[in-house]
Amino acid sequence: MSVGIVGYGAYVPRFRITSREIARVWGQDPKTMQEGLLIEEKSVPDIDEDTITISIEASKNAFLRAGIRPKEIGAVYIGSESHPYAVKPSGTVVAEALGIGPEVSVVDTEFACRAGTTSMFICCGLVKAGYINYGLAIGADTSQGMPGDALEYSAAAGGAAFIIGGKNVIATIDGWFSFVTDTADFWRRDGQEYPRHAARFTGEPSYFRHVMEACKGLMGKTGLKPSDFSYAVFHTPNGKFPLKAGKSLGFTGEQLKDNLLVSKIGNTYSGASPLVLSCVLDKAKPGEKIMVTSYGSGAGSDSFCLTVTEDIKSKQDKARKTMDYVADREEIDYARYVRLRGKIKQ
Amino acid sequence: MHTSSVPLYWRLQKSKYGLFGTKCLSCNTHFYPPKPLCSECRRKGRVVEHQFSGKGKILTFTIIRTAPEGFEKQAPYAIGIIELDEGAKIAGQIVGPFERLATGKRVRPVFRKIYEDSDDGIIHYGMKFVIDGKS
Numbered sequence: 001m002s003v004g005i006v007g008y009g010a011y012v013p014r015f016r017i018t019s020r021e022i023a024r025v026w027g028q029d030p031k032t033m034q035e036g037l038l039i040e041e042k043s044v045p046d047i048d049e050d051t052i053t054i055s056i057e058a059s060k061n062a063f064l065r066a067g068i069r070p071k072e073i074g075a076v077y078i079g080s081e082s083h084p085y086a087v088k089p090s091g092t093v094v095a096e097a098l099g100i101g102p103e104v105s106v107v108d109t110e111f112a113c114r115a116g117t118t119s120m121f122i123c124c125g126l127v128k129a130g131y132i133n134y135g136l137a138i139g140a141d142t143s144q145g146m147p148g149d150a151l152e153y154s155a156a157a158g159g160a161a162f163i164i165g166g167k168n169v170i171a172t173i174d175g176w177f178s179f180v181t182d183t184a185d186f187w188r189r190d191g192q193e194y195p196r197h198a199a200r201f202t203g204e205p206s207y208f209r210h211v212m213e214a215c216k217g218l219m220g221k222t223g224l225k226p227s228d229f230s231y232a233v234f235h236t237p238n239g240k241f242p243l244k245a246g247k248s249l250g251f252t253g254e255q256l257k258d259n260l261l262v263s264k265i266g267n268t269y270s271g272a273s274p275l276v277l278s279c280v281l282d283k284a285k286p287g288e289k290i291m292v293t294s295y296g297s298g299a300g301s302d303s304f305c306l307t308v309t310e311d312i313k314s315k316q317d318k319a320r321k322t323m324d325y326v327a328d329r330e331e332i333d334y335a336r337y338v339r340l341r342g343k344i345k346q
Numbered sequence: 347m348h349t350s351s352v353p354l355y356w357r358l359q360k361s362k363y364g365l366f367g368t369k370c371l372s373c374n375t376h377f378y379p380p381k382p383l384c385s386e387c388r389r390k391g392r393v394v395e396h397q398f399s400g401k402g403k404i405l406t407f408t409i410i411r412t413a414p415e416g417f418e419k420q421a422p423y424a425i426g427i428i429e430l431d432e433g434a435k436i437a438g439q440i441v442g443p444f445e446r447l448a449t450g451k452r453v454r455p456v457f458r459k460i461y462e463d464s465d466d467g468i469i470h471y472g473m474k475f476v477i478d479g480k481s
Binding site: 048 | 359360363364419420441442443456457458459460469471474
């Protein structure tokens with residue numbers, strides 16, 4: 001039985017704040033910040049948007065493409081590090097609003113920016129084992145960055161949803177490899193408003209080690225090599241990391257270019273590699289292979305590969321595409337940004 | 347701070363999350379919020395549940411600048427009366443830039459937070475509307 005993606009959908013809030021504007025407020029050099037991170041601007045959620053609303057809008061697009069009934073979904077897993085409630089699952093609201101269940105398995109997952117792809121992995125396993133016909137896996141975040149911290153240039157909002165099943169798949173999921181260690185590069189303690197990070201330590205021993213090992217593990221397991229893939233999707237904490245990791249592994253600029261979605265919307269955390277994947281699926285052709293590698297601080301990576309099927313052609317135009325959301329933008333200044341993000345204490 | 351009844355929110359959840367109303371099979375009149383009885387056909391009516399697509403057009407709108415309790419942080423925001431494609435009329439927030447607003451414009455539904463019962467209370471979700479297309 002070939003398991004894969006039956007439908008997918010993206011959602012990105014429409015407000016944007018530029019790196020130039022953030023640098024202006026903190027007296028930093030905008031060129032240095034922009035070129036250092038390869039982020040021109042990032043998405044900002046409206047005051048009435050959160051991980052739940054983003055998950056629902058992305059899932060509505062996934063249902064339009066999948067063409068299945070909500071009651072056929074047997075599992076809903078939402079990966080995020082910004083669930084609106086500390087105790088009360090986001091998945092309950094998402095399932096109820098979409099008409100899924102009540103006979104359904106629902107749980108919120110958390111593994112920094114990796115929880116979205118891990119939710120996909122769990123759904124794949126349940127479909128393959130025959131426990132469910134379809135599972136809805138979502139990666140979404142409205143991530144937080146402390147004012148003045150480097151994270152403020154990247155921490156953004158958005159998400160993507162995938163319906164995983166065994167029939168009429170638009171892309172088969174052909175292999176999977178995960179790599180996890182105890183590496184504290186970025187964390188947020190319980191009750192704290194903002195995360196902390198270990199600055200440059202987030203690079204070599206953290207992002208690069210886990211991403212590279214997961215990719216090498218996947219290629220070793222499947223016998224595939226970089227030239228077999230049309231696209232290589234990575235977690236995008238900024239624009240530089242995915243390009244550097246991809247090139248070290250032997251991928252070309254052409255295979256990696258979609259990762260630069262981050263330069264237009266910022267780092268959407270659990271939504272990051274899922275959104276680049278949705279962007280690739282919007283234009284992928286039958287027969288093309290895609291490699292996806294997520295990264296979550298703490299730390300771990302999932303790497304998996306897909307092969308696009310003929311069925312994708314009839315699905316791509318059934319819902320709004322990722323770049324439609326990227327193009328629908330309204331620029332805001334820092335004052336409006338702090339108001340929308342609740343950074344003004346009243 | 348504005349607070350509300352959790353059981354009331356729970357009871358209205360289905361109609362607010364999924365735009366579930368009713369329709370009369372005898373005269374094809376649609377109702378939102380749901381009505382158990384058709385006001386046209388009275389006892390001859392046959393009323394059943396109906397899920398609205400949420401697509402429709404703006405009949406009228408206004409900008410709320412002095413918001414009621416619980417909505418202050420969202421102000422200014424637009425509220426409109428939407429005529430749904432099935433004929434029922436519904437009042438709701440219209441998100442997006444005010445310059446896109448005009449009577450007669452097509453809208454589609456979007457799922458958003460409606461308001462929050464304080465920082466430690468429940469979050470109320472439901473449908474708002476957004477102008478359809480890039481107009």
